[in-house]
Amino acid sequence: MASVLRAVRRRGRKAGPEGSSSGPEAKRTLAGRPTTLVGMLLAAAGCSSDTTTPPVDSGDLVLVIATVGADPDPDGYTATLDGNVSLPVAASGSVTFSQVLAGEHELSLSGLAPQCMSARESLSVVVEAGQVTTLEESVFCETEPPVLVGAGDIATCDLDSDDATAVLLDSIPGTVFTAGDNVYPNGTEAEFADCYEPTWGRHRLRTRPAAGNHDYNTAGATGYYDYFGPSAGEADKGYYSFDLGTWHIEVLNSNLEDVDGAAQLAWLEDDLAMNPAACTAAYWHxxxxxxxxxxxxxxxDPLWDALYAAGVEIAVTGHDHHYERFAPQDGDGDPDPAAGIREFVVGTGGIDLFPAPFVKANSEVRRSTVHGVLKLSLAAGFYRWEFIAAPGGEIVDSGVSACH
Known part of the structure; x- marks a missing residue:
């Protein structure tokens, strides 16, 4: 997936004399100080105060905005340097902070319409003397994109954490997913009726489930398939796909082995080829x-490799009882920001939580003390994630990314 934020330095160009933007006229600044103060500082340092000649210890900082999606804010946004120098910038345009003192600075974007969100709240950047540093920032805009929300490792009659996560679902519209181990300990018909139905079961009609190993503790996972019916796919397979807005969603069964596993892989490769959506997500246990x-x-591995080859954006799993977000990576665990799959482990639906002590490469965020649900807002060309904790609904991890 294309990087939404990067710094590119171009050498050999002298910094210009004043701030400029594609929006309204901008005032002259230098790292947050009025030009008159800059002149005083330069004079005290034995430098010329002529603002037409950039000081040797400064450079230009250029912010380039690309807005993705529908309904961008026609008034544009506000770019702020170091919390005290603000310049307007168009929704698809650029702004230049001129004569910025060399060193590390913070840049942020504000004034976005409710339907818009920036890739980052702030960015640290190093400006080098006599150079131009260019930052590219994406802003994503869409009104009420489709939502996919859920978790894995969910219900038990011995705890009430699944009731707390079900309360979160009560206030979140959209399609509910499960990432396996829907009810403990054995996925029996009685456990689905007595333990799952009173909590997450009230969202059954909008749920697209995946099966876990505890669901298969009952032979053939009959309790699981009987409870969810056609929404769970064919009873001897458990894998299927569906469309959600402009996105294509693959639901896989990681419990299958040998011949059944090979049949699933062949089906997946065919389904990906027949549904070349710009954005695709997958989930399993x-x-x-x-x-x-x-x-x-x-x-x-075979499932991941097929998804990676098709340019899939997101994989959501469970099994380990914690929340974790990985940076995009390939099947070997090598970082791949341009084409890698971002995996979320969301075994936080209600069963006991466990630590995540064996930190793997590319792991960006881990939470092992709170239950919660993952909310994915799937817009055309991009997605936003929010891990929402229970009880209370605090958002403890969030972000946005463009599709490949």
Whole structure:
């Protein structure tokens, strides 16, 4: 997936004399100080105060904005340097902070319309003397994109954490997913009726589930398939796909082995080829990568490789009882910001939580003390993630990314 933020330095160009932007006229600044103060400082240092000649210890900082999606804010945004110098910038345009003192600075974007969100709240950047540093920032705009929300490792009659996460679902519209181990300990018909139905079961009609190993503790996972019916796919397979807005969603069964596993892989490759959506997500139970006690599961390598080859954006899994977000990576665990899959481990639906002590490469965020649900807002060309904790609904991890 294309990087939404990067710094590119171009050498050999002298810094210009004043701030400029594609929006309204901008005032002259230098690292947050009025030009008159700059002149005083330069004079005290034995330098010329002529603002037409950039001081040798400064450079230009250029912010380039690209707005993705529908309904961008026609009034544009406000770019702020170091919390005290603000310049307007168009929704698709650029702004230049001139004669910025060399060193590290913070740049942020504000004034976005409710339907818009920037890739980062702030960015640290190093400006070098006599150079131009260019930052590219994406802003994503869409009104009420489709939502996919859920978790794995969910219900038990012995705890009430699944009731707390179900309360979160009550206030979040959209399609509910499960990432396996829907009810403990054995996925029986009685457990689905007595333990799952009173909590997450009230969202059954909008749920698209995936099966976990505890669901298969009942032979053939009959309790699971009987409870969810056609929403769970064919009872001897458990894998299927559906469309959600402009996104294509693959639901896989990581419990299948040998002949059944090979049949699923062939189906997946065909389904990906027949549905070349610009953005695709997938979910199943066993994580390819995890910092938890179960750890990396290489048995799902063939599925991951097929998804990676097709340019899939997101993989959501469970099994390990914590929340974790990985940077985009390939099947070997090598970082790949341009084409890698971002995996979320979300075994936080209600069962007991466990630590994640074996930190894997590319792991960016881990939470092992709060239950919660992952909310994915799937807009055309980009997605936003929010991990929402229970009880209370605090957002403890969030972000936005463009599709590949």
């Amino acid at each position: 066993h994580p390819r990568f995890s910092s938890g006690f179960h750890g990396n599961d290489e048995s799902v």
